[in-house]
Amino acid sequence: MSGxxxxxxxxxxxxLGLAAGSLALGxxxxxxxxxxxxxxxxxxxxxxxxxxxxxxxxxxxxxxxxGVVSIVCARSEMGQGVRSSLPVLIADEMGAxxxxxxVVQADGDAMYGDQNTDGSTSVRKFYDDLRRTGATARAMLVxxxxxxxxxxxxxxxxxxxxxxxxxxxxxIGFGDLALLAAKLPxxxxxxxxxxxxxxxxxxxGELPLLDGPDLVTGRGVFGADVRLxxxxxxxxxxxxxxxxxxxxxxxxxxLQVRGVKRVVELPVPKGPPxxxxxxxxxxxxxxxxAAMKGRAALELSWDHGPNATYDSDAYRETLLKSVRAPGRVxxxxxxxxxxxxxxxxxxxxxxxxxxxxxxPMEPPAALANVTDAGCExxxxxxxxxxxxxxxAKALGLDASKVTVHVTLLxxxxxxxxxxxxxxxxxxxxxxxxxxxxxQWTREDDIQHDYFHTTSAQHLEAGLDESGKVTAWLxxxxxxxxxxxxxxxxxxxxxxxxxxxxxxFPLAIPNVRAENGEAVAHVRIGWLRSVxxxxxxxxxxxxxxxxxxxxxxxxxxxxxxIIGAPRNASLAELGVDKLPNYGATLEDHPIDVARLRTxxxxxxxxxxWEAGRKGxxxxxxxxxxxxxxxxxxxxxxVRDGRGKVHVDEAWVVADAxxxxxxxxxxxxxxxxxxxxxxxxxxxxxxxxxxxxxQTNYRDYPLARMPEAPRAIHVEVIPSDAKPGGVGxxxxxxVAPAIxxxxxxxxxxxxxxxxxxxxxxx
Amino acid sequence: xxxxxxxxxAPATLITLRVNGKEQALDVEPDMPLLWALxxxxxLTGTKFGCGQALCGACTVxxxxxxxxxxxxPIRRAAGKAVTTIEGLSPDGSHPxxxxxxxxxxxxxxxxxAGQIMTAAALLRKTPKPTDAEIDxxxxxxxxxxxxxxxxxxxxxxxxxxxxxxxxxxPSK
Numbered sequence: 001m002s003g004x005x006x007x008x009x010x011x012x013x014x015x016l017g018l019a020a021g022s023l024a025l026g027x028x029x030x031x032x033x034x035x036x037x038x039x040x041x042x043x044x045x046x047x048x049x050x051x052x053x054x055x056x057x058x059x060x061x062x063x064x065x066x067g068v069v070s071i072v073c074a075r076s077e078m079g080q081g082v083r084s085s086l087p088v089l090i091a092d093e094m095g096a097x098x099x100x101x102x103v104v105q106a107d108g109d110a111m112y113g114d115q116n117t118d119g120s121t122s123v124r125k126f127y128d129d130l131r132r133t134g135a136t137a138r139a140m141l142v143x144x145x146x147x148x149x150x151x152x153x154x155x156x157x158x159x160x161x162x163x164x165x166x167x168x169x170x171x172i173g174f175g176d177l178a179l180l181a182a183k184l185p186x187x188x189x190x191x192x193x194x195x196x197x198x199x200x201x202x203x204x205g206e207l208p209l210l211d212g213p214d215l216v217t218g219r220g221v222f223g224a225d226v227r228l229x230x231x232x233x234x235x236x237x238x239x240x241x242x243x244x245x246x247x248x249x250x251x252x253x254x255l256q257v258r259g260v261k262r263v264v265e266l267p268v269p270k271g272p273p274x275x276x277x278x279x280x281x282x283x284x285x286x287x288x289x290a291a292m293k294g295r296a297a298l299e300l301s302w303d304h305g306p307n308a309t310y311d312s313d314a315y316r317e318t319l320l321k322s323v324r325a326p327g328r329v330x331x332x333x334x335x336x337x338x339x340x341x342x343x344x345x346x347x348x349x350x351x352x353x354x355x356x357x358x359x360p361m362e363p364p365a366a367l368a369n370v371t372d373a374g375c376e377x378x379x380x381x382x383x384x385x386x387x388x389x390x391x392a393k394a395l396g397l398d399a400s401k402v403t404v405h406v407t408l409l410x411x412x413x414x415x416x417x418x419x420x421x422x423x424x425x426x427x428x429x430x431x432x433x434x435x436x437x438x439q440w441t442r443e444d445d446i447q448h449d450y451f452h453t454t455s456a457q458h459l460e461a462g463l464d465e466s467g468k469v470t471a472w473l474x475x476x477x478x479x480x481x482x483x484x485x486x487x488x489x490x491x492x493x494x495x496x497x498x499x500x501x502x503x504f505p506l507a508i509p510n511v512r513a514e515n516g517e518a519v520a521h522v523r524i525g526w527l528r529s530v531x532x533x534x535x536x537x538x539x540x541x542x543x544x545x546x547x548x549x550x551x552x553x554x555x556x557x558x559x560x561i562i563g564a565p566r567n568a569s570l571a572e573l574g575v576d577k578l579p580n581y582g583a584t585l586e587d588h589p590i591d592v593a594r595l596r597t598x599x600x601x602x603x604x605x606x607x608w609e610a611g612r613k614g615x616x617x618x619x620x621x622x623x624x625x626x627x628x629x630x631x632x633x634x635x636x637v638r639d640g641r642g643k644v645h646v647d648e649a650w651v652v653a654d655a656x657x658x659x660x661x662x663x664x665x666x667x668x669x670x671x672x673x674x675x676x677x678x679x680x681x682x683x684x685x686x687x688x689x690x691x692x693q694t695n696y697r698d699y700p701l702a703r704m705p706e707a708p709r710a711i712h713v714e715v716i717p718s719d720a721k722p723g724g725v726g727x728x729x730x731x732x733v734a735p736a737i738x739x740x741x742x743x744x745x746x747x748x749x750x751x752x753x754x755x756x757x758x759x760x
Numbered sequence: 761x762x763x764x765x766x767x768x769x770a771p772a773t774l775i776t777l778r779v780n781g782k783e784q785a786l787d788v789e790p791d792m793p794l795l796w797a798l799x800x801x802x803x804l805t806g807t808k809f810g811c812g813q814a815l816c817g818a819c820t821v822x823x824x825x826x827x828x829x830x831x832x833x834p835i836r837r838a839a840g841k842a843v844t845t846i847e848g849l850s851p852d853g854s855h856p857x858x859x860x861x862x863x864x865x866x867x868x869x870x871x872x873x874a875g876q877i878m879t880a881a882a883l884l885r886k887t888p889k890p891t892d893a894e895i896d897x898x899x900x901x902x903x904x905x906x907x908x909x910x911x912x913x914x915x916x917x918x919x920x921x922x923x924x925x926x927x928x929x930x931p932s933k
Contacts, residue, residue: 209862213853218874224805224809408869412869670907704909
């Protein structure tokens with residue numbers, strides 16, 4: 001069998017609307033016999049940005065004459081609640097009533113600004129700009145009403161979806177003003193006046209979950225849920241080792257599987273992995289099951305390429321060796337060597353964190369439909385613009401011919417910023433001349449991830465007679481994310497080192513940080529909070545080690561080491577410049593007071609002073625990342641089998657200005673469980689260049705019985721510029737747990753996960 | 761056919777079952793997992809694919825009222841039986857669990873939540889007022905990568921109590 005046999009289907013292309021987040025599904029035909037060839041195809045597109053007459057002050061807002069205000073969410077929804085948050089900011093600035101607001105998910109398009117939903121940027125980078133989009137709309141509506149009434153615009157206000165002239169007790173609804181306002185010149189965003197914060201009615205509060213009703217009824221549409229008539233499904237056998245290629249394909253048995261249409265070899269990637277598909281062999285069939293069976297029936301031989309000898313256990317020794325020798329100096333204050341030599345007491349410790357996989361509940365999936373007109377994509381992506389440009393490049397099309405619709409994401413955590421799977425779908429649709437959905441299995445996801453890097457760190461401290469730390473040496477070595485995009489990279493980037501190594505405030509007179517070389521043998525990617533994971537683990541554990549070596553309260557030592565309230569300068573940190581997550585130090589200083597506050601508050605809430613009692617022990621850690629400060633206290637007990645169990649956790653965060661307090665809290669709760677997964681269980685290993693783990697059986701995540709009985713979250717009220725939220729909750733979790741484990745058991749965990757030590 | 765048919769090339773026979781109250785006759789391979797019959801053949805995409813190995817529970821449905829993982833349940837095992845998916849749990853999303861889930865803001869990404877709710881629904885039918893330990897035991901097969909477990913526990917208690925939804929929120933300072 002060869003070639004695509006696209007059978008006619010009794011299919012309906014449903015019209016659909018994203019009315020307040022509810023995606024209307026198509027009509028499912030009543031069929032006497034349902035077979036793959038007669039599958040009721042439902043759903044086609046997510047709604048494009050609203051069109052038709054009305055006010056369009058910018059690409060984010062549309063006011064229709066019937067009063068419906070469409071607000072675009074240009075960021076991907078993956079659980080962090082952007083769809084429930086960003087549109088409310090715009091609506092509040094406009095004075096729009098959310099009951100008459102339709103949230104429209106943006107396609108990938110540069111006109112929306114950066115859409116890569118990554119780096120905890122959705123609020124912190126767009127807060128002011130989004131307010132201006134709403135304020136522009138409001139200014140035009142107010143001007144239109146003022147003109148109509150012949151009054152001064154300054155005498156008019158916009159609220160409750162209408163413009164009011166209070167002096168004459170007149171009002172006109174937004175819908176009735178839409179066409180009038182549309183005739184006005186559009187003011188420059190910089191020229192519009194923002195409301196005082198006190199007038200933002202909902203922002204900062206507990207906002208309803210826009211997609212909640214859809215998510216509990218199965219109506220939410222994820223990447224693998226979109227159906228097109230004549231759609232085929234592809235499952236791909238990828239080279240087990242990065243840099244490998246298939247050398248022999250026997251597809252005869254695969255082609256005998258009922259429903260399999262064709263077997264297609266994907267191109268071998270050229271140069272660094274970047275966002276390219278890994279290559280391999282695709283089996284395309286009329287159902288997912290047929291494609292999976294077809295793939296299992298393939299007989300393949302591989303050339304595993306230059307990474308075939310990569311062994312992550314052996315590599316651990318390589319990294320440890322790297323950090324036991326001097327490296328490239330990246331941060332320097334005073335003279336660490338002299339201070340160490342003079343110190344009354346010296347402490348040193350080596351830490352290791354293995355590779356980690358993202359393992360979002362929804363494995364990668366993308367549907368592509370390549371036609372003469374171009375390529376249309378539906379996918380769960382954090383990065384619709386890169387999906388668009390990578391597909392355009394792979395197909396030799398102009399990007400304008402590629403449309404990327406963004407579905408809900410069943411988790412992202414950084415994995416879905418990389419559109420390799422989207423390109424696979426596009427290439428296969430082109431070959432098949434039919435819509436093709438690429439479905440990754442869990443095994444594909446675990447084995448072919450862009451892995452969190454693996455790292456070793458060496459920390460050394462010198463203490464004077466009183467126990468005060470006079471010298472701090474921190475060496476870190478890990479394969480860089482840059483290695484995924486450029487050949488021969490051995491050094492960490494400033495951005496990576498800026499996640500804890502360069503920017504953590506240390507009130508210590510002699511500080512030196514160094515970076516050791518490390519070569520990558522797998523695709524390295526960013527995972528929720530990225531290099532902060534291992535840096536916060538090592539630094540947060542080491543501060544605890546110093547405290548115990550002194551016989552001091554870890555909380556007091558934390559506060560002593562970060563020092564007095566101040567904004568830490570570049571000179572104090574001992575660096576020439578600081579990436580600071582893309583923000584200036586003026587907007588987002590290294591504000592030690594905020595870090596002190598979260599530490600003080602989390603210890604108050606958790607009853608830290610009462611200390612260990614009743615078989616429980618507490619551990620503390622704090623970290624600043626993505627411009628927010630977070631402190632965590634974990635409580636650890638022994639369960640009936642003598643294993644450790646995190647039974648309660650406290651999180652206090654200062655994330656600056658908050659749009660949606662409810663989702664901020666849910667993100668911080670989730671960060672604790674995500675952190676537990678990596679601290680307790682997380683380890684991806686490679687043998688012969690290939691990933692050993694296959695599924696949740698051997699890459700376990702925290703489950704319900706392991707979940708703490710309570711996770712207490714407090715968010716510090718703040719008018720400071722917004723910081724990140726999705727990621728900063730994670731870094732302090734693992735060291736807080738490890739510190740609690742030490743307090744409970746006396747076992748110091750310097751290598752994650754805890755499972756490695758038989759503790760869980 | 762006198763020999764086994766490992767490649768599944770033999771003509772299939774119709775498999776009949778009831779899905780969410782509606783009779784269906786499926787012309788599919790008898791080894792096709794119920795999950796793919798629901799998703800690819802019947803277009804019921806509320807039931808999710810997470811692992812394919814009964815390790816994560818994203819595909820949880822009820823088969824004659826019992827919890828099964830649809831990803832490892834061959835369609836032939838569902839022949840003549842009644843399947844309930846998340847789409848059929850309630851006509852309008854008004855099952856007490858669905859209401860509690862929304863009231864407490866349980867979902868983050870939401871991908872696992874259909875499976876969570878289907879497992880919890882079966883638990884409540886047998887154990888109307890479960891303890892934390894009973895919840896932990898029943899829900900242990902359902903993974904949530906976003907980490908919504910504490911809210912899931914609270915929502916199950918709330919649905920069990922049939923009380924007016926209240927928030928898990930703590931008083932803000």
